[in-house]
Amino acid sequence: MTDEAACIADRAGNAALLPHFAPHPQGLQTAGGRVVALDDNERELIGRCAEAECHVDAVSDAERASLQRLVEAGYLLLLPPPAAVPTAPVDVVLSPHIDDAALSLGGAIALRGGVARTLVLNIFSSQSYQTGLRVPAERLDAIALAEDRLAGRLLGYHGHCLGLRGAQDRHRLGVASVMGWSAAAVLAQSQLRDDIELVTGQAAAAIGAALGRAPIADLFAPAAIGGHLDHVIVALAAPHIAARLGVPAERIVLYEDLPYAAADLGGGVALHGRVARLADITATAAIKRSALTVFKTRLRAPQIALCMAHAGRAAKAGAAERRFVTPGVFDMEQP
Template sequence: MLLSPHLDDVALSCFGALAGGVAATVFTASPARPGVLSAWDADCGASSSRDLMAARRAEDEAAAALAGATARHLGFAEQHHRDEPLDVAALTAGLADLTAGAAEVWVPAAVYGNPDHATVRSAAFAALARAAVPSVWLYAEYPYHVYLTRSGEDLASWFARRVPSADPEPVVRTLTGGELARKRAAVSCYASQLGPLDRTLGGRLLDDDLLGVEYAWRVRRG
C-alpha cells in the first residue's frame, strides 16, 4: 500500500515499490464550486480546475496500469481546491481503514514542506499508530528532494531532525534499463503536470540521474 498526496507523487517518487501494489491517492476530488482555477492549474494550461482534476484521475489510472498497480482515489480536495478546512479526523479514519491488514505501507515524507504532503504524513502516522502494520516506509518525494538538496540541505540530516523514528540512512534504489523505462512511461502519463514540474528543474525532470534515483527510510516500530 503506497499513500500518495497527489495523483503523481507515488509514480514520481517510489516507482520501484509500486508493481503489484495499491497506489492510494488522497487529494483527488474536483473543486465543489464551478469556476475554480488555482494558480498551479493555470500554469498547467487549464481553464478549469474541475476539468483538470478529471483528466488527472484518468492519467493516474493509465500510469497505474503501466506500473502493474491498482489506483485508489480517496476523494478529498487538495489545499487549493477546498473552501472549508480539511476534515483531518475523517482522513485519519479513512487511512486506518485502508491500511488495516496491510503488510507494508509507504508514506510521503513531506520533504520541502508541501502542506498537503505534511497533512498526509501526519494523518498516516496517526492511523498507523493504532495498526499492526509490520513494515512502514517513508519515501522522499521527487522532485521535492532535489529542491531540498539544491538549497544546501542534506537529505539524511533533514530526516534525522524531522522524523527521528526513521532509520538514520536511506535505502537508495537506482532504476536502470527496463525498470527506468517503465517509470518514465508511467510518469509521462501525467502529461498535464509535466510542463510546470519540468520547468522547476530546468528541463531535467526526466533525466536518468534524477528520475532514476529513489530514497526511502524504514520507520522503526514499537
C-alpha cells in the same frame, strides 16, 4: 523510435488514447479545445483507440509508422498486457496528490509489479488549480483519474482516490503559502489537526475496504521534504493509519518527496531513527519517465527532467529512488 518508446513497445500489448484528447473530424481535439490535423491513417487509429484499447499486434504494417508518430507525439500511449494479480501481501502507498507515488516510487513499483501488489491511495486528489492544460474545471478530476489509471497500468499499481481537496482549495492558500510547513507548525493549528484526523479516518477505511483480509506488507508515506502542507498532513497521519490497520511502525517507509527533494528544498518530518536507502531503478527508469508524462494535468517536461536527473545523481550508476527505512528491517538496496 526513441529509447523510451522502444522500451515500452517491447512490453506493450495495447495502445490507448490519452484522456487529454478526443477524436475530431480533422484529427483530434485537445481538452482545451485546440484542433490537431492528422492524416487519414492517423485519424483512423485515433478513432479505434478512443473506442477501446487497440491491440498492437492487430495494427497493419502500413499503420505502424502512423502508430509510432502518434505515440511519440504524446497522443497515444503504449500499455503492457494486463498482468496477473500477485497473491503476495500488498504494498500500500499514501500519495498526497495523484502524481506523487509515480514521482517518488514509480521505478520501484514497476520493479515489484511481478511479485507484489501495490495499492496507491491518492488523498488530496481534487485540485481545481491545476489549469495548465486549460481543461474545463468540471472535467479536470475525471481526466486526472484517467491519468492515474493509465500510469497504474504502466507501473503496475491500482489507484484509489479519496477525492479530498488540495490545500490551496480547502484553505484558500496561494502557491507559496503551501510550502515550508513544519510538523510543529501543522500540529499547532486546530484546523490542520482536523485535517490529520480526517485523512486518518478516510484513508484507513478506504484501504481496509480495498484490501479486505489481504495483509499489508509495507506502508509508504511521504517524508514531507519541502514542507508542502498536504505532504506534512499525510506524513503525520501515517502512523495513525498504520495503527488502525495493524501495520507495525517499523513497516512504515518514508519516501523522498519529488520534485521538492530534487530542487534541494529542506524540511520534512522526524525520521525516528530511519536511515536513507536507495532502490536501483535503472531497469525501469524509462517506464517511470513514460508514466510521468501521462500526468499532463500535473507535470511539465522540466519537472520530469529534474526528477529523472535527480534519480541519476542519487545512483552510482543508472538511476535510483531514495527512501528512509528502519535499520535491520529492510534491505532496501533492492526494491
